[in-house]
Amino acid sequence: MEEKFGIVLMLIFAPSQELSKQGCILEAAIEASATAIINLKDSLNEWDSKVGNGDCGTTMYRGATAILEDMKKGYDIRCKAAYASLKQSSTVTANKWADALEASVAAVSKYGGASAGYRTMLDALISASAVLKHVTS
Numbered sequence: 001m002e003e004k005f006g007i008v009l010m011l012i013f014a015p016s017q018e019l020s021k022q023g024c025i026l027e028a029a030i031e032a033s034a035t036a037i038i039n040l041k042d043s044l045n046e047w048d049s050k051v052g053n054g055d056c057g058t059t060m061y062r063g064a065t066a067i068l069e070d071m072k073k074g075y076d077i078r079c080k081a082a083y084a085s086l087k088q089s090s091t092v093t094a095n096k097w098a099d100a101l102e103a104s105v106a107a108v109s110k111y112g113g114a115s116a117g118y119r120t121m122l123d124a125l126i127s128a129s130a131v132l133k134h135v136t137s
Helices: 002-013 021-039 041-049 056-086 094-112 121-136
Strands: none
Touching: 021 041, 021 056, 041 056, 056 094, 094 121
């Protein structure tokens, strides 16, 4: 039983597993768009220099890199919080996985500002944590 909980939680922590098909498409589109903007930085600056101050590419580059960093941070924050919780015990049980999931929820809430009811990934994580706590108690 504990092994099944571990597999389920590994899927929860996987970056694209929590997304619907449309969510995966949107995520890929955002990443592709941000990457294209990053690659166009010099051209955008050149074009902007003809009618402006020549910093459009630099500004767009900063925004695109920030978007990619934020997408990565959400995943990193969840995993690091779960790892910190799990490494405190030499035996990982289903209850320890529940604690790790709660730690992930707390970290994402702390750094992202969302909480239950904000219609974010936290709602799914909070529900999963509650179910896991209930099943393991």
